[in-house]
Amino acid sequence: MSPLTQDPRSHGLWARSAPPAPETPSLAGEAQVEALVIGAGYTGLSAALHLAEGGMRTLVLEAEEPGFGGAGRNVGLVNAGMWVMPEAVLESFGPERGEALLDLLGAGPERVFRLIARHGISCEAVHAGTLHCGVGRKGMAELQERERQWKARGADVELLGREAAAGLVGSGIYEGALLDRRAGTIQPLAYARGLAGAALAAGARICGGSPALEARHDGEAWIVRTPGGSARAPRLILATDAYGRDLWPEAAGQQTRLPYFNFATAPLPEALRAQILPQRQGAWDTKEVLTSFRMDAAGRLVVGSVGALQGIGARIHRDWARRAMAALHPDLAEIPFEAEWFGVIGMTDDSLPRLHRLGPQALAICGYNGRGIAPGTVFGAALAAHLLGDLPLEGIPLPEKPLAQAPCRALREGWYELGAQMLHAVEKRL
Ligand SMILES: Cc1cc2nc3c(=O)[nH]c(=O)nc-3n(C[C@H](O)[C@H](O)[C@H](O)COP(=O)(O)OP(=O)(O)OC[C@H]3O[C@@H](n4cnc5c(N)ncnc54)[C@H](O)[C@@H]3O)c2cc1C
Structure with a gap:
C-alpha cells in the first residue's frame, strides 16, 4: 500500500x-x-x-x-511572493537582491502554470487568482499596504471593497479582499x-x-x-x-514546524457551488491564525487553519471548522466532511x-x-x-x-499547537 x-x-x-x-x-x-x-x-x-x-x-x-x-x-494556493510585505523583503535582503527575489517569486505562479501546460500535467490547475480576505480595520489596512507595495512593482493586484469581495467569496463576512490575478490553485x-x-x-x-x-x-x-x-x-x-x-x-x-490542517466537504450542491468562490479563486484571511478555503474540481470546499489533527486537537479543530463553514455561509452547516488531513510547514x-x-x-x-x-x-x-x-x-x-x-524550536512548536487549540476552542462560538 x-x-x-x-x-x-x-x-x-x-x-x-x-x-x-x-x-x-x-x-x-x-x-x-x-x-x-x-x-x-x-x-x-x-x-x-x-x-x-x-x-x-x-x-x-x-x-x-x-x-x-x-x-x-x-492547500494548493499557488501564491506570488512570500508572506512578508515586499518592502520588508528589501529591508532583509537589500534593494538589489530584494527586488530580484520579488521579481522571481512574483512571476512564480506564471512559471508553474506554464510548466503544467508544457508537460500536460493533470492537476486541476486554475489560474484565476487568489483572494486575501480582510478582517476588521487592521486587516484592511494591511491589504491596502500590500496593494500599494505590489502595485508600485507593476503587479496585477486589486483591492476589492466589501460588496465586490462578497461577490467573489460568496459570503459577506469580510470587509474586502486583495485579488491577486497572478496566482491560482492546483491539486497539490x-x-x-x-x-x-x-x-x-x-x-x-x-x-x-x-x-x-x-x-x-x-x-x-x-x-x-x-x-x-x-x-x-x-x-x-x-x-x-x-x-x-x-x-x-x-x-x-x-526551521520551526507549524502544523496546518484541512477539511474537505462532500461535493457541494449545484446552487452552493455557484455561490461560493464562483470564479474559483483560492482564499485565506488576514487573521494571525488564519483560515484558508478553496474549491476542488469536483466542487468540494477545502477549509484549513493552524493545528494538528491528533489527540485532543483533532476534535477542537474539527468543531471549529464546522463553525467556520457555517459562518462563511449558513447552507454549509449541514454539508458533511469527506476527508481531513494535516502536515507541517517549515518556518524561518x-x-x-x-x-x-x-x-x-x-x-x-x-x-x-x-x-x-x-x-x-x-x-x-x-x-x-x-x-x-x-x-x-x-x-x-x-x-x-x-x-x-x-532558537527555542521545541517550545515554539508546542506553542503553535496549543495557541491554535485555545483560539479554535472559542472562536466563532455564538
Ligand atoms: C498543510 C500545509 C498547507 C500548505 N499550504 C500551502 C499553500 O497553499 N501554498 C503553498 O505554496 N505552500 C503551502 N504549503 C507549503 C508547501 O507545501 C511546502 O513549502 C513545499 O511542499 C516545500 O517543498 P519541498 O520540495 O521543499 O519539500 P517537501 O514537499 O516537504 O518535500 C520534501 C521531501 O523530502 C523527503 N525526505 C525527507 N528526508 C529524506 C531523506 N533523508 N531521504 C530521502 N527523502 C527525504 C520527504 O519524504 C518529502 O517527500 C503548505 C504546507 C502544508 C504542510
Whole structure:
C-alpha cells in the first residue's frame, strides 16, 4: 500500500483524487550519476526535471514517495511572493537582491502554470487568482499596504471593497479582499506526481522508499547510503525542507514546524457551488491564525487553519471548522466532511527562504513559510541551472546562510499547537 494512503490523515482528499503515482522503485545496489537530489517535493522534483532536461544524469532519492512531504498535503494556493510585505523583503535582503527575489517569486505562479501546460500535467490547475480576505480595520489596512507595495512593482493586484469581495467569496463576512490575478490553485499532490512523471520522461531516475541515511564526501564525490544501496555523484541537492530526517540534523533543525490542517466537504450542491468562490479563486484571511478555503474540481470546499489533527486537537479543530463553514455561509452547516488531513510547514525566523552550501557542489534551499508551490518550483529550477553551469550562485537572489538551529524550536512548536487549540476552542462560538 502506498505510504500516502496508509494514514488517511496524512494526505486526505489529495491522495484520493490525484492521478496514480508514477513507478519509483527503491534503490537496490550501487548507482553512479552526475547529480543526486534528496527529497521528491516541488524543490527536488523541479531540480531533477531541469537537470535531466539539461542533459545531466540525475537520481532522486525519496524516503517514501513523490509528494509525501508538504507537496502532497498543502492547500494548493499557488501564491506570488512570500508572506512578508515586499518592502520588508528589501529591508532583509537589500534593494538589489530584494527586488530580484520579488521579481522571481512574483512571476512564480506564471512559471508553474506554464510548466503544467508544457508537460500536460493533470492537476486541476486554475489560474484565476487568489483572494486575501480582510478582517476588521487592521486587516484592511494591511491589504491596502500590500496593494500599494505590489502595485508600485507593476503587479496585477486589486483591492476589492466589501460588496465586490462578497461577490467573489460568496459570503459577506469580510470587509474586502486583495485579488491577486497572478496566482491560482492546483491539486497539490497531482502537481507533485506530474512533476515526477515529467522528470522521469526527461530521463531522471527517481527511487521512492529510499531514505538517504548518510551522506559523505570522499574528496571527489558525494556518497549517499540508503537501506538498499548507495549512490555516488559529484553534485548534490538537499530538498527535504520541513520533512528532513536525521540525515542532516543541522538542516532539519533550523526551521520551526507549524502544523496546518484541512477539511474537505462532500461535493457541494449545484446552487452552493455557484455561490461560493464562483470564479474559483483560492482564499485565506488576514487573521494571525488564519483560515484558508478553496474549491476542488469536483466542487468540494477545502477549509484549513493552524493545528494538528491528533489527540485532543483533532476534535477542537474539527468543531471549529464546522463553525467556520457555517459562518462563511449558513447552507454549509449541514454539508458533511469527506476527508481531513494535516502536515507541517517549515518556518524561518525572518519568514524568508534560505540558501545553504553544504559542501563541495552541494546546496539546499528551504524555508518557504507556507508558500512552497511556486518558490519550490522556481528555486528547484535555479539550483539545476547553477549545477548545470548556466547560473552563478549569486544569480539566485537569496543570501547564503550558515546552518543554525532555530532558537527555542521545541517550545515554539508546542506553542503553535496549543495557541491554535485555545483560539479554535472559542472562536466563532455564538
Ligand atoms: C498543510 C500545509 C498547507 C500548505 N499550504 C500551502 C499553500 O497553499 N501554498 C503553498 O505554496 N505552500 C503551502 N504549503 C507549503 C508547501 O507545501 C511546502 O513549502 C513545499 O511542499 C516545500 O517543498 P519541498 O520540495 O521543499 O519539500 P517537501 O514537499 O516537504 O518535500 C520534501 C521531501 O523530502 C523527503 N525526505 C525527507 N528526508 C529524506 C531523506 N533523508 N531521504 C530521502 N527523502 C527525504 C520527504 O519524504 C518529502 O517527500 C503548505 C504546507 C502544508 C504542510
